[in-house]
Amino acid sequence: MLSKMKIGFIGTGVMGKSMVKNLLLAGYEVNIYTRTKAKAEELIRQGATWTNSVAEVASQSNVIITIVGYPQDVMEVYLNDNGIIAHANPGTYVIDMTTSKPKLAKEIYEKAMEKGIHALDAPVSGGDIGAKNGTLAIMVGGDEDAFNQVLPIFKAMGENIILQGKAGAGQHTKLSNQIAIATNMIGVCEAIVYAKKAGLNPARVLESISTGAAGSFSLSKLAPRMIEGDFDPGFYVKHFIKDMTIALESAEEMGFSTPGLSLSLQLYKQLAEKGEADSGTQALIKLFDSSI
Template structure:
């Protein structure tokens, strides 16, 4: 059972993971941290988090373990094997993968964890660096209702729109649907800004008009202003968006339907990455349209 005295282990302290861990610290939870590059966790350690030298070490002393890593291969490395979470987490521990990953991998983690008396749930998020920093993430969960209810207090610290979508893997499927919706929207935002400039309009004033109407979206209201300011710092990396879209495209193909808008967005982002922008934020897509 999750209580205020539960110890939370955090694996991954990147753009979003660091803010999520900080919010949990500020909510009063005791935090352990492991990441491949220790310096990325220094801010959390300075605030009182405990450092663990390995996944296994962190698992041994944590009641709840949250993973927020980069790619499905990273998820596999963290969860499986003799030094992974499933082999080393305490019986009765909760393991929560908040990475955007493959639905089939989430299902495999759930099955193997259950065999060892560990409670697993997939819970990818949306909201970028702003949502993570403000504790306003959308959290899309897949797993058992009881597990979801048990760990809800933790989710409540991290997000606002928190929903159980179905069985294991459902959270990942929901996040992929989210990324599909964002993919073509980002193209539209870039085209709208360039169109406004070509027409001789003040693009900031245009955004003020259209961001509250039918065209409104997170990308239009939060990322478009960054485009105008030339701010391409990553709230969400181009390389990770490419990963997400690739998984979504493969998943759609497995289900037997085409996603031409997603395919186009993926191709454009690959072009952007080839120009050296893989570590930029997704708003850097505007560079292709302004070139």
């Protein structure tokens, strides 16, 4: 049973840290590796086992989960000589939960198959709140048999867990998610600033509009942070720029125009240039409200 197997987890940042905590709470043994060991000390105290390299995680785990920063990090972790594919044992399940390129997910799947390794791409949505609460939406690409085998593990981290299709389908689904969020974030910022300029209490306005047709995660979870001046990252500006860039490139490859996505990417790049790359995505309101 996979429930008795040892999970390797690479990448214990804002999202990964909470995901590991939920795996530990569910009773799984978890090997962890991240670039800076100091950032993993809390997880080690809670029962996770530190490993010294990606190769060590790969060779000592039956299921390996990754959530790292950028596609180049995914390539390094999976495909270099010291990476997962080179050191994982046949029969291992590898799950990349980074938002990355669909083409790269397919490449990892094919390389894994050659070694008898089962690969899934399973990016997530729900931010730091969803990771902490174990309520992430998990969008999966890969083989149905592999998906069914690791489904109990997914259930320890999320609630809305759907196999979307073959390898790469999870990434395409996440990019659809990010496209939907991109223009929504602009609308949320404009709505809050409009309410303020109209002399209204923005927090009270949210009480009215969050449960109506305008309702969204961004409006109900991130708008209050905007109003409170809380710009700590639940999801980094720099990572959202990465996601939108991948989505734009993928759309262009399919001959599809995305003007809303293009505008949002342009605005977030402006925000990053102002020194906000490590802020949460809700910091976008700073471009609209000169009083912040």
